[in-house]
Amino acid sequence: MWWGTKVEDYRREIRDFAERVVAPAGDRMDESGLFEPELLGELRRRQLLCLLCPVEYGGPGYDTLTYAVAVEELSRVCGSTGITVAAANSLGVYPVALFGTPAQREAVLPGTASHGHIISFGLTEPDAGSDAGGTKTTAVRDGDGWLINGSKCFITNPHLAEWIIATAVTRPGQGARGISSFLFHKDTPGFSVGKKENKMGLRGSDTATLHFDSMRLPPDALLGPEGEGFKQFMKTLDGGRISIGAMALGLAQGAYEIAARYARTRRQFGQPIADFQAVQWKLADMGTQIEAARHLVYHSAYLKDRGEPFAKQSAMAKLYASEVGRFCTYQAIQVLGGAGYMSAHRVERHFRDVKLCEIGEGTSEIQRIVIARHILREFEVAVEAAPHAARVSA
Amino acid sequence: MLLTFLPDIPDIEVTTVFESLLTEEQKLLRDTAREFAEKRLYPQAEAFDHAQGVPDDLLKELAELGYFGLTAPEEYGGMAIDQISYALVLEEFSRACAGLAIILSVQNTLVAGALSRFGTDEQKKRWLPRLVAGELGAYALTEPDAGTDAASIQLAAADGGDHYLLNGSKAFITSAGLAKIFLVFARTDPKGGSRGITALIMERDTPGFDVGKPEHKLGIRASDTRAISFTDVRVPKANRLGAEGQGFKIALSQLDYGRLGVAVQSLGIGEAAFAEARKYAKVRHQFGQPIAQFQAIAFKLADMKVKLDAARLLIDRAARKCMAGERFTLEAAEAKLFASEAANWVANEAVQIHGGYGYMKEYPVERYFRDARITEIYEGTSEAQRIVISRAILAED
Numbered sequence: 001m002w003w004g005t006k007v008e009d010y011r012r013e014i015r016d017f018a019e020r021v022v023a024p025a026g027d028r029m030d031e032s033g034l035f036e037p038e039l040l041g042e043l044r045r046r047q048l049l050c051l052l053c054p055v056e057y058g059g060p061g062y063d064t065l066t067y068a069v070a071v072e073e074l075s076r077v078c079g080s081t082g083i084t085v086a087a088a089n090s091l092g093v094y095p096v097a098l099f100g101t102p103a104q105r106e107a108v109l110p111g112t113a114s115h116g117h118i119i120s121f122g123l124t125e126p127d128a129g130s131d132a133g134g135t136k137t138t139a140v141r142d143g144d145g146w147l148i149n150g151s152k153c154f155i156t157n158p159h160l161a162e163w164i165i166a167t168a169v170t171r172p173g174q175g176a177r178g179i180s181s182f183l184f185h186k187d188t189p190g191f192s193v194g195k196k197e198n199k200m201g202l203r204g205s206d207t208a209t210l211h212f213d214s215m216r217l218p219p220d221a222l223l224g225p226e227g228e229g230f231k232q233f234m235k236t237l238d239g240g241r242i243s244i245g246a247m248a249l250g251l252a253q254g255a256y257e258i259a260a261r262y263a264r265t266r267r268q269f270g271q272p273i274a275d276f277q278a279v280q281w282k283l284a285d286m287g288t289q290i291e292a293a294r295h296l297v298y299h300s301a302y303l304k305d306r307g308e309p310f311a312k313q314s315a316m317a318k319l320y321a322s323e324v325g326r327f328c329t330y331q332a333i334q335v336l337g338g339a340g341y342m343s344a345h346r347v348e349r350h351f352r353d354v355k356l357c358e359i360g361e362g363t364s365e366i367q368r369i370v371i372a373r374h375i376l377r378e379f380e381v382a383v384e385a386a387p388h389a390a391r392v393s394a
Numbered sequence: 395m396l397l398t399f400l401p402d403i404p405d406i407e408v409t410t411v412f413e414s415l416l417t418e419e420q421k422l423l424r425d426t427a428r429e430f431a432e433k434r435l436y437p438q439a440e441a442f443d444h445a446q447g448v449p450d451d452l453l454k455e456l457a458e459l460g461y462f463g464l465t466a467p468e469e470y471g472g473m474a475i476d477q478i479s480y481a482l483v484l485e486e487f488s489r490a491c492a493g494l495a496i497i498l499s500v501q502n503t504l505v506a507g508a509l510s511r512f513g514t515d516e517q518k519k520r521w522l523p524r525l526v527a528g529e530l531g532a533y534a535l536t537e538p539d540a541g542t543d544a545a546s547i548q549l550a551a552a553d554g555g556d557h558y559l560l561n562g563s564k565a566f567i568t569s570a571g572l573a574k575i576f577l578v579f580a581r582t583d584p585k586g587g588s589r590g591i592t593a594l595i596m597e598r599d600t601p602g603f604d605v606g607k608p609e610h611k612l613g614i615r616a617s618d619t620r621a622i623s624f625t626d627v628r629v630p631k632a633n634r635l636g637a638e639g640q641g642f643k644i645a646l647s648q649l650d651y652g653r654l655g656v657a658v659q660s661l662g663i664g665e666a667a668f669a670e671a672r673k674y675a676k677v678r679h680q681f682g683q684p685i686a687q688f689q690a691i692a693f694k695l696a697d698m699k700v701k702l703d704a705a706r707l708l709i710d711r712a713a714r715k716c717m718a719g720e721r722f723t724l725e726a727a728e729a730k731l732f733a734s735e736a737a738n739w740v741a742n743e744a745v746q747i748h749g750g751y752g753y754m755k756e757y758p759v760e761r762y763f764r765d766a767r768i769t770e771i772y773e774g775t776s777e778a779q780r781i782v783i784s785r786a787i788l789a790e791d
Contacts, residue, residue, distance in 0.1 A: 129749045131680035154750045198755040200763065268543035278777055326742070333612075333767065337541045337775055338566045341768055342619075343610035348767075351612065355745065355763070356753055363749050365690055 003298050007069055014073040017046065018081075026078025029204025030349050033196065035084060035160065036204075043081070044116025048074070049088040050109075054097055057105065058113030064239070064301040068246035072297075075250030076257075077346075079353030080204030082250055083360075086243035087156035088112075091361075092119030095165060095236045096183065099224040104183055108163055119183075120161035122152035122210045123233055130366050132167075133176045133230060137212060139168035146170075146217045148182065148190070152210040154360075158193040159206045161186055166210060167229045179229035182221045190215030201352030238311040239304060240361045241318035245297040248318075248325035248357035252293065255332035255350040256286045262336050262345075279335060286328045293321040312374035319367035322357035329354050412706060416478070423475060424482035430459070431490035439491040442616035443761055446608060448494055453572075457528030461487075461498055466506045470522035477713040481658045488662025489669075492765040493616025495662065496772075497530070499655040500568045505531030505577050508593070508648045512636045521575055521595060532573035533652075534564040534622060535645050542778045544579075545588035545642055549624060551580035558582065558594060558634075560602075560627040566772075570605050570620035574598045578629075579641050591641035595633040602627040613764030650726045652773040654716065657709050657729040660737035660769040661702065667737075667744035667762040668698045675747055691747060698740045705733035724786045731779035734769035741766040 001008060025039045043049050051067045053059020062070075067089060075082030096108050096119060111117035128134035137150025148168055158164065164184055171178035184191070194209035224232060260283055263274035273279050296317040303310035329351035333340035340347050358364045413421070434452070442448050456462060464480055466472025475483070480502070488495040506525045509518055525531050540547040549562035560580055570576075576596045583590030596603065606621035636644050672695055675686035685691045712725035744759040745752035752759050770776045 124750065127679070129680060131682075134680065200753050200755070200760045267539070268541060268546070270546075276777075278780070330738075330767075334770065334775065334777070338536065338771055339541075341612050341771055342566075343612070348612040351767070352764070355742075358746060359750055359753055363746065365688075365746070368690070 003065055003302070007066055010066055011069050011073055014070050015076070017042075018073050018077045022074055022081050023077035026081060026204065026349075027346070029078070029080050030201075030343075031203075033198075033203045035080065035206055039081065040084075040116075040160065043085065047113065047116070048085050049116045049118055050093050050112040051085075052089045052093045052097065053109055053113045057097075057109035059093070059109065063305045064242060065298055065305055068242055068297055068301045071243045071246040072250035072253070075247040075353075076254040078204070079247065079251050079350065079356075080202045082247040083202050083205045083356070084157060084160070086240070086247055087121065088118045090240035090243045091121035091156070091236060092161075092163070092165070094239055095121065095181070095223070095232060096163075098235070099181070099228070099232050100183065101220070101224075103220065104223065108183070111162060115162075117162035118157050118160050119163040119165060120155060120157040121233075121236070122155045122158070122164060122166035124152060124154050125150070126153050130363055132233065133179070135167055135169055135179055137166065137168040138172070139170045139180060139182065139217075142216060144219050146182065146219070146221065148212040148215040148217060150212050154197065154207055155210050156360075157206050158186075158208050158210055159196070164191065164210065165223060166212070167233060168212075170226055170229075174227070176230035177227050180226045181223040181229040181232050182217055183223045184215075184217055184221050188215055188217065200355060201349065202356050203352075237361055238314050241314040241367075242297060242301050242304065242310075244357050244361050245293070245300070245314070245317040245321035248321040248354055249290065249293050249297055251350045251354040251357070252286070252290050252321070252325040252328035255329040255347045255354075256283070256290060258345060258347055259283065259286070259328075259332035259335040262339075266336075273335070282331045282335060286331055289324040289327060293317070293324040296320050312371060315362070315367045315370040315374075318357070318362070319364050319371065322354065322364065325354035325357050326351075412710070415710070416482075420476075420479045420482060423479045424486060427461075427483040427486040431486045435487065435490035435494060439493075439616070439758070440755065440761065442491060442493060443613075444615075444755075446610075446615045447618060448497070448616050452494075453497075453530070454528055456498070457526070460526075462501050462528055463506065463522075463526030464498075464502045466502075466510055466522050466526050467518070470510075470518055471526040472506070472510075472522065477654070477716045478710070481654065481709060481713050484655060484658045485662040485665070488659040489666040491616055492659055492663050492762075493614040495659050496614055496617045496768075497569055499652065499659065500533055501525065501531050503651045503655045504533035504648055505575065507651050508533075508577055508635065508644060509595070511648075512593070512640075512644050517595065517633075517635065525575060529574040530569050530572045531575045531577065532567050532569045532622075533648075534567050534570075534576050534578045536564060536566050538563065538565045538621075542775055544645065545591070547579055547581060547591060549578070549580045550584070551582045551592060551594065551629070553582070554628065557628045557630050558592075560594075560596075560624040560629060563621060563623040565621045566609065566619055567622050568772075569618055570622050571608060571618040576603075576622070577635070578624075579645050582638050582641075586639060588642040589639045591645070592638050593635040593641040593644045594629045595635060596627070596629050600627050600629065612767055613761065614768050615764075649773055650721075650723050651716070653726040653730040653779070654709065654712050654722075656769050656773045657705070657712070657726070657733040660730070660733035660766065661705050661709060663762050663766045663769070664698070664702050664705065664733070664737040664740040667741040667759055667766070668695070668702060670757070670759050670762070671695065671698065671740075671744035671747045674751075685747070694743045694747060698743060701736035701739060705729070705736045708732050724783060727774070727779040727782040727786075730769075730774070731776055731783065734766075734776065737766040737769055 055061040139146045170180040197207040300313035300317040332347040463472035551558040582592040602625040609619040708729040712729045715722040741763040
């Protein structure tokens with residue numbers, strides 16, 4: 001593997017933990033709809049909630065590729081654990097490490113490393129989904145601080161979080177340039193978390209609304225410079241997409257393994273169903289697509305780790321891996337037949353879980369917009385050379 | 395890319411194209427079913443999904459309205475409606491609550507249908523009025539080791555003189571927890587292959603018969619699904635449907651009707667998902683305009699419409715062939731295969747159009763997505779349909 005044996009060693013370590021501890025909890029959490037505190041404790045002890053936290057703050061400071069493998073392996077047995085870890089790192093630790101002032105990093109990051117404190121990221125609003133620039137939550141100057149009003153929806157991990165990052169409009173009428181990010185403690189007066197959402201899948205994962213009711217924040221709650229919020233979350237999501245791709249990859253891999261094992265043991269018409277060409281080709285397509293998705297996800301992580309541009313690749317990785325995830329979980333159910341439709345086998349859960357990967361952190365439609373913009377930018381010269389094509393970008 | 399010239403889509407009835415083909419009586423049956431389904435089922439469907447069942451009162455009411463005897467002969471209390479009418483009624487129920495639709499489909503098609511077609515006068519007199527009046531029936535074919543390969547069923551029916559002695563089990567039986575009357579396919583000849591299978595009618599309270607715990611399913615959760623087991627269960631020979639060894643033929647020919655039913659169920663789920671997606675795309679604003687104005691979304695809706703219309707035409711063809719008294723095995727398989735794949739495609743895109751909301755249980759597309767998935771599995775997987783279709787193609791000339 002071009003990504004090296006160190007990553008594979010780490011994969012073995014995570015897989016062992018995932019199969020022993022996460023898998024049985026995953027089955028229970030889908031039913032109960034609650035993320036188990038014992039499992040959360042295990043994730044904390046193993047520093048899985050702060051994989052991206054730099055060493056100087058006590059974190060393991062893993063690179064993106066190693067982190068992606070961790071999310072992949074956890075998701076292979078439990079999507080809810082995968083998304084919890086992915087959100088805590090990509091949407092929590094990462095933006096604080098990247099955009100936080102030294103004081104903010106010092107206040108927040110050591111706690112993520114030593115106590116497994118979770119940072120929850122609030123961007124989406126009821127009327128601002130794909131159009132995140134349409135944020136309605138407001139932050140107005142209040143003395144030298146800020147007064148925040150509004151709400152967020154579909155936010156991951158808020159009940160589990162110690163810290164919250166939320167975006168709000170500080171300069172109305174300025175569109176994307178009027179949005180800023182704030183970092184604050186969950187106990188800030190005026191802040192509250194709504195009830196858990198009732199979701200199709202990832203039912204163990206914590207998803208809820210955030211409410212800001214005249215919430216006062218000090219001036220130093222601003223995460224990075226004012227007006228940088230939109231840019232920041234675009235950057236955050238570029239990285240986050242790698243972990244959603246890794247999550248989809250893990251769910252696909254998990255379903256594919258169950259299907260392949262089942263095909264070998266399940267007998268119909270006097271032979272294992274794996275002997276039928278139609279079943280073999282399903283496995284062939286699943287295996288091929290998973291392999292392609294893995295390369296896309298790892299490659300975008302590799303580019304990011306090397307400090308090279310990776311936004312197009314991470315959007316491609318997320319788009320492709322999440323569609324592969326749906327294809328593989330769908331086909332895994334098909335290979336299992338009636339048994340696949342029942343919860344006793346994990347494939348129906350993986351099928352529900354992976355659907356989120358085509359929606360969260362930018363729908364597949366948004367990924368296609370992002371990718372198309374990159375492509376058209378690459379071909380800008382061609383447009384100038386061929387004026388009739390200029391209409392395309394109008 | 396913006397599609398600013400998109401004309402306002404008129405509020406069309408999805409079945410407009412087919413209206414002209416329908417008789418007044420067929421339209422009346424459909425409209426009556428639609429009214430009931432929209433008022434009584436649709437608002438409750440999420441609750442049924444959550445509770446994993448439907449209230450007894452509702453089943454009683456459906457029976458009183460005649461929905462348990464849609465195709466049964468009139469002399470036994472049925473309505474004896476034609477296949478087109480039946481498809482129209484079942485589509486309405488499927489749009490509102492696919493879980494309830496499969497209960498009705500099993501009741502009418504697989505159990506009452508088999509009795510009507512293969513039962514003696516005495517058997518029809520004995521069981522059809524009870525089914526029509528509201529006692530639920532179950533169709534017990536699948537076994538843990540006999541799914542797509544249904545001819546390999548092992549539930550043993552030993553000859554006990556005036557009765558058969560049943561030992562073994564069945565899996566994934568719809569309505570098993572509620573049913574009073576079971577149509578059971580059992581092996582009377584251990585070496586007879588598909589010719590060693592016999593169809594038997596069994597009463598629920600027969601000693602030695604046991605019903606398992608309800609299965610937790612991905613979708614159609616309003617319907618009850620369980621394993622059942624038989625330990626020295628005595629079924630009188632008078633309860634045998636058709637001749638000894640004729641069971642597999644009965645099972646298969648009844649599945650032609652069942653597949654048409656699942657095709658219709660798929661169409662209903664697909665139409666419901668399409669309607670929700672279309673409605674949402676017109677009211678949801680992002681980037682300062684309804685998302686229906688984006689070409690990517692508008693084209694998704696276009697593809698949904700084409701797939702659903704094609705499914706409807708395949709169903710219509712199969713139903714008309716059936717009504718003409720011809721064998722419609724191939725047409726039913728094609729309709730089921732296409733309609734079930736279309737339903738899953740449409741339901742997936744409907745979730746996608748809803749974005750984050752589509753993943754939440756407050757929006758019905760979340761349920762349609764889960765419900766649709768079964769249509770490619772039961773009453774013959776898509777693979778089984780392809781076996782039927784490819785064999786028919788290859789047997790020609």
